[in-house]
Amino acid sequence: MAKKKTPVNVSDLAAGTFTGVDEAELLSERIARYGQAHARSNLMLDHLRDDPSDSSRKAAASLSTCGNYLHFREYFTVGKVRLHNATFCKQHLICPLCAIRRGAKALGAYLTRWQVIQAERPELRPYLLTLTVKNGDDLEERQKHLTRSLKRLMHHRRDFNAGTRGAPYSELCKALGAVYTLELTNKGKGWHPHCHMIVLAASQPSQAALSAEWHKITGDSMIVDCRPITGDPSEGFMEVFKYAVKFSDLTLEDNWQAAQILKGKRLLGSFGLFRGVQVPESLLDEALDDLPYWDRFYRFIQGEYQFTGESPKPRG
Ligand SMILES: [Zn+2]
Known part of the structure; x- marks a missing residue:
């Protein structure tokens, strides 16, 4: 058997604790929150489509591809769900969905640093x-x-x-x-x-x-x-x-x-002491390596994210 990596490290814990949403039992709450955010992004999209300027057109083109589907992985043996794949526009000033994800990533990174500082400077x-x-x-x-x-x-x-x-x-x-x-x-x-x-x-x-x-x-x-x-x-x-x-x-x-x-x-x-913290570029969650999971797919349909299917994956 291949040597296992530690499945949950300190930074994962911090990110999960902070966002408070990687618990499987909180998934429906999380999806509802993302749905509300995406609905607002869609209103902005309509608003920008009425404006013929170049900058509006560009922002709208990018917004129109953002968050239309969400692919989660449920690591059922540990009760965690991670956002595995999605397309993001990364325009956090007009897109609440990207703003939520960006905030969660920054929070995770700075909380992790705080844990290290706290141990050294009690x-x-x-x-x-x-x-x-x-x-x-x-x-x-x-x-x-x-x-x-x-x-x-x-x-x-x-x-x-x-x-x-x-x-x-x-x-x-x-x-x-x-x-x-x-x-x-x-x-x-x-x-x-x-x-x-x-x-x-x-x-x-x-x-x-x-x-x-x-x-x-x-x-x-x-x-x-x-x-x-x-x-x-x-x-x-x-x-x-x-x-x-x-x-x-x-x-x-x-x-x-x-x-x-x-x-x-x-x-x-x-x-x-908070200098030099690197916030990951990706707005996705980190995967939990070597744990079995189910893939869960959601699409934004009629104002909310709806579950469209799942597929089980055995341990790789
Ligand atoms: Zn976005």
């Missing part, structure tokens, strides 16, 4: 830091304002830590590592870009100090929130790795406009 705790800028009508201007302010805050930390002459102390110096994402909402009161950051620190950064520092930097915004991530870290981390645009808050028109402005911009960054 004194560190994760904190969720949210930095916002005032709402505004000009998305591009607001987005730039947030990005520049963030950069300045991180430069404060770097300069103080480097002992640069005259550099003032920054409360962010407490962070030995961080990963952050930029998120965009618009609840009808203007564009609201903000940043969610996971900060690793030995003591809690002061919200009041950060707020004062942030106000000095932005000139117009002091809303900052900083709280410890307690309990299951995957839940706190999830806040950071969810969508970059909040689809449910945006009209299709606003969503498309936002996507064009944010396209190609860096929406995820890190420093210190």
Whole structure:
């Protein structure tokens, strides 16, 4: 008998725990969630088809091939289901299905790193830091304002830590590592870009100090929130790795406009102990090697994913 690989490794566990969906018993919930996401992608597709511009046509062509079928593998001996194959458009700013998958992959990668850090540096705790800028009508201007302010805050930390002459102390110096994402909402009161950051620190950064520092930097915004991530870290981390645009808050028109402005911009960054984490390119799950499975196929028909067949595969 061939030597078996360990079927479930640490990174698989992290990804599974985080997405909370690779348990076989949660498959129907997962498929319903993907179905809702894909339905919204289809609305965007119709919206883009009404617009003759080049960029709309290209985005629509790619969207039209995304997520029409899903091929899962059920590893019935361990009760796990993995997404084995599908076609994705990878336009996470207009396609919620790709956004969900992208978030899950990033979450898995950073949770895995956190497990390693935690073992080496048990004194560190994760904190969720949210930095916002005032709402505004000009998305591009607001987005730039947030990005520049963030950069300045991180430069404060770097300069103080480097002992640069005259550099003032920054409360962010407490962070030995961080990963952050930029998120965009618009609840009808203007564009609201903000940043969610996971900060690793030995003591809690002061919200009041950060707020004062942030106000000095932005000139117009002091809303900052900083709280410890307690309990299951995957839940706190999830806040950071969810969508970059909040689809449910945006009209299709606003969503498309936002996507064009944010396209190609860096929406995820890190420093210190969280530097250099590689998020896999593929939006599929990793296979569980050497375990027997059933293939399960789903197609998007009449507004939902419907089961179209399965085939058993013996151990290879
Ligand atoms: Zn997609």
